[in-house]
Amino acid sequence: MSTLRVPIGPNDQVQGDPNTAKIVLVEYGDYQCPYCGHAFPLVKKFVEEYGDEVAFVFRNFPLTDSHQYAMAAATIAEAAGKQGKFWEMHDLIYNNQNMLSENMLKECVAALNLDINKIENDITTSNLQDKIEADFEGGVRSGVNGTPSFFVNGEKWEDYDGTYDSFVGLVS
Known part of the structure; x- marks a missing residue:
């Protein structure tokens, strides 16, 4: 069985406290992957329902050979994180995954009232x-x-297995 080779650290995007949670769930995801899109509401519900029992870490794994906008989406989400809105951007991208494009990402930046100049600077420098x-x-x-x-x-x-019940099984 494979183990997580890189420990959770200060550069990770984390919901909850991995030091006190019963379950520390790390996802390697791609914003354009349809399977990640399917898992997104299941993970979100699981984290919300189990609260302090779960810490959730999202790590980027953009499959750029097959997903044209995966890297751009990951970059925008991380740039939003520099303005304290990673999770809002993460959710917005997944909630609109079927419309993922450069224009949609720009609309997400506007919808979250992010500083566009800072975003542009962050994604380039x-x-x-x-x-x-x-x-x-x-x-x-x-x-x-x-x-x-x-x-x-x-x-x-x-x-x-693609079901919410598989997540619930983690805490039982």
């Missing part, structure tokens, strides 16, 4: 690409070969 590449490389080192890939408490979770 900051270390966002390095962060996304580090997420991707960490995923490869951990045995990720497709999206979504989940790790539960540091171990690759092979029992995700």
